Amino acid sequence: QVDLRESGPGLVRPSETLFLTCDVSSGSISSYSWNWIRQSRDKGLEWIGYVYHHAGPNYNPSFRSRVTISLDTPKRHFSLEVKSVTSADTAIYYCARGSPGIAASDVWGRGTVVVVSS
Amino acid sequence: EIVMTQSPATVSLSPGETATLSCRASQSVGSDYLSWFQHKPGQSPRLLIFGASTRASGISERFNGRGSGTDFTLIINTLQPEDSAVYYCQQSYDLPFTFGPGTKVDIK
Numbered sequence: 001q002v003d004l005r006e007s008g009p010g011l012v013r014p015s016e017t018l019f020l021t022c023d024v025s026s027g028s029i030s031s032y033s034w035n036w037i038r039q040s041r042d043k044g045l046e047w048i049g050y051v052y053h054h055a056g057p058n059y060n061p062s063f064r065s066r067v068t069i070s071l072d073t074p075k076r077h078f079s080l081e082v083k084s085v086t087s088a089d090t091a092i093y094y095c096a097r098g099s100p101g102i103a104a105s106d107v108w109g110r111g112t113v114v115v116v117s118s
Numbered sequence: 119e120i121v122m123t124q125s126p127a128t129v130s131l132s133p134g135e136t137a138t139l140s141c142r143a144s145q146s147v148g149s150d151y152l153s154w155f156q157h158k159p160g161q162s163p164r165l166l167i168f169g170a171s172t173r174a175s176g177i178s179e180r181f182n183g184r185g186s187g188t189d190f191t192l193i194i195n196t197l198q199p200e201d202s203a204v205y206y207c208q209q210s211y212d213l214p215f216t217f218g219p220g221t222k223v224d225i226k
Contacts, residue, residue, distance in 0.1 A: 045163070045206055045217040060214040061119075094162060103210045104153040104168035106175075111162055 002027045004095050004109035012089075012116050018082040022095030022109055025076075029053055033098035034071055034078040035105055040091035050098055051078055085116045120144050120209050122218035130224040137194040139221045141185075141207035149186035151211035157220070158203045166205075167192065199225050 008020035022034070030053035039045050049059035051071045059067050068081040082089060093112050096105035121144040131137055141152070154167040165174040167183035170190055180195045194201055204220040 044219050045157075045208075047208075047215040047217070058213055062214070098210075102168040102172070102174075103151050104165055104174075104208075105163075106165050106168075108162035108164075 002097065002107050004097065004107055006093060006095050006109045006112040008093075008112055008114070010113055010115060012085050012114060013118050014086055014116055015084055018080070018085050018089065018114060018116075020080045020093055020095075020112060020114070021077050022079070023077045024097075029071070029073045029076060031100075033100065034069075035096045035098050036069060036080045037094045037096055037105070037108075038091040039094070039111075040088070042088070046091075048080065087116050090114060090116045119214050120147060120212055120216050122207055122209060122216050124205075124207060124218035124221050126221060127219070128222045128224065130226055131197055132226045133197055133199060135197050137192075137197055137201070137223055139192040139194070139205055139223070141190040141192070141218050143188045143190075143209055143211075146187045147209040147211035151209055152183075152185070152190050153208045153210065154181075154183055154192045155206045155208065156201075156203045157206060163206065194223070197223075197225055201225060 003025035005023045012018045033050040035050040036048040051057040051069045057069045066083045071078045095109040097107040099106045123142045125140045149170045152170040155163040157163040171183045182193045202225045206220045207218045
């Protein structure tokens with residue numbers, strides 16, 4: 001059973017950069033997409049973007065150019081970078097595996113709470 | 119982007135009853151690109167249904183999905199106390215992937 005685990009700072013100051021990592025315990029990296037999704041009080045569940053081993057990332061346009069998702073296959077983890085954070089970025093951040101065969105995210109991490117505050 | 123709406127926002131039912139949750143997309147998402155998730159406090163969302171009607175691995179037969187195009191339904195038969203959660207639909211037909219606002223199922 002694949003396990004995903006997010007890690008990163010729980011507190012980030014406004015205007016700084018948030019950086020999170022998701023470790024993938026086992027299984028194929030190349031056969032799936034690797035997604036970041038967040039849940040905030042105001043916007044519910046919001047898809048941030050994904051990355052594939054064989055293709056470049058795709059991002060939610062609502063994040064404009066603030067977001068970067070990258071995949072490190074040998075280290076079996078993928079990362080999320082969000083620049084210039086504000087209080088609106090306060091949320092629970094989840095990483096999730098996207099399974100192309102079923103067009104759905106079938107494995108999720110436990111989530112990590114990020115608070116943006118000075 | 120495709121906007122997903124769900125109704126009702128909250129439903130309160132007794133054990134043994136049937137919950138019928140609706141999800142509507144602002145444009146067609148076919149039938150292969152609609153998923154349902156169950157989300158309990160403090161846990162990660164759990165995939166229940168993909169492709170509008172296919173139960174994910176290990177999901178009880180009490181959970182059934184149907185629909186295509188823009189209108190979808192999740193039916194939860196014989197409600198159990200552990201079914202208390204927020205249920206979200208999500209489309210993966212077009213980028214950005216989008217979720218509905220959720221339906222909270224409360225078991226009396």
